[in-house]
Amino acid sequence: xxxxxxxxxxxxxxxxxxxxxxxxxxxxxxxxxxxxxxxxxxxxxxxxxxxxxxxxxxxxxxxxxxxxxxxxxxxxxxxxxxxxxxxxxxxxxxxxxxxxxxxxxxxx
Amino acid sequence: xxxxxxxxxxxxxxxxxxxxxxxxxxxxxxxxxxxxxxxxxxxxxxxxxxxxxxxxxxxxxxxxxxxxxxxxxxxxxxxxxxxxxxxxxxxxxxxxxxxxxxxxxxxxxxxx
Numbered sequence: 001x002x003x004x005x006x007x008x009x010x011x012x013x014x015x016x017x018x019x020x021x022x023x024x025x026x027x028x029x030x031x032x033x034x035x036x037x038x039x040x041x042x043x044x045x046x047x048x049x050x051x052x053x054x055x056x057x058x059x060x061x062x063x064x065x066x067x068x069x070x071x072x073x074x075x076x077x078x079x080x081x082x083x084x085x086x087x088x089x090x091x092x093x094x095x096x097x098x099x100x101x102x103x104x105x106x107x108x
Numbered sequence: 109x110x111x112x113x114x115x116x117x118x119x120x121x122x123x124x125x126x127x128x129x130x131x132x133x134x135x136x137x138x139x140x141x142x143x144x145x146x147x148x149x150x151x152x153x154x155x156x157x158x159x160x161x162x163x164x165x166x167x168x169x170x171x172x173x174x175x176x177x178x179x180x181x182x183x184x185x186x187x188x189x190x191x192x193x194x195x196x197x198x199x200x201x202x203x204x205x206x207x208x209x210x211x212x213x214x215x216x217x218x219x220x
Contacts, residue, residue, distance in 0.1 A: 034207075041212045043211045044200075044211040045211070046208050061162045096207075097208055098143075098151040099150060101150040
């Protein structure tokens with residue numbers, strides 16, 4: 001069964017500190033992984049997907065098939081990064097499987 | 109993102125009443141989805157649809173009904189609302205040509 005695990009419900013960091021939001025997945029096939037972000041009281045929006053290998057708003061994520069992980073990283077956190085972050089897995093013609101989310105709080 | 113809308117944005121109802129949440133997308137995406145978002149549970153899939161007149165249950169479908177008579181609309185009905193259905197409901201859509209799901213702004217539902 002496909003599963004996405006985000007072990008931290010809440011992550012607090014100081015402004016300027018590095019950030020790493022963890023995501024592990026369970027899937028026997030070739031996964032496609034995403035990070036979505038939800039700012040306060042707004043809709044979810046795509047932050048990045050592993051296929052595009054982009055850096056969005058300073059965030060990057062590398063797919064590690066050996067560790068079945070897709071951790072989201074940013075070298076220097078900003079206050080505007082405070083939001084809810086969801087990792088998601090696509091396993092074919094089925095809905096995305098979402099993790100339970102991690103709330104990032106960046107403290108000034 | 110403006111291509112997918114939800115109405116109403118806020119709704120207060122009473123236990124036992126029927127409530128319908130609307131979702132409309134202008135992209136002609138094949139797939140549409142309904143999720144509920146609750147603290148501690150993240151996003152949970154209620155129903156999804158691969159095309160008009162094709163719907164499938166998700167993880168938490170009990171107490172909900174959907175229809176998809178037109179590609180662009182995917183209404184969600186709570187047949188007899190319960191307090192446990194108090195939540196934020198998100199609609200989403202995606203095209204078969206890409207895997208990115210686009211989300212609507214959400215509907216905050218309070219069942220008293």
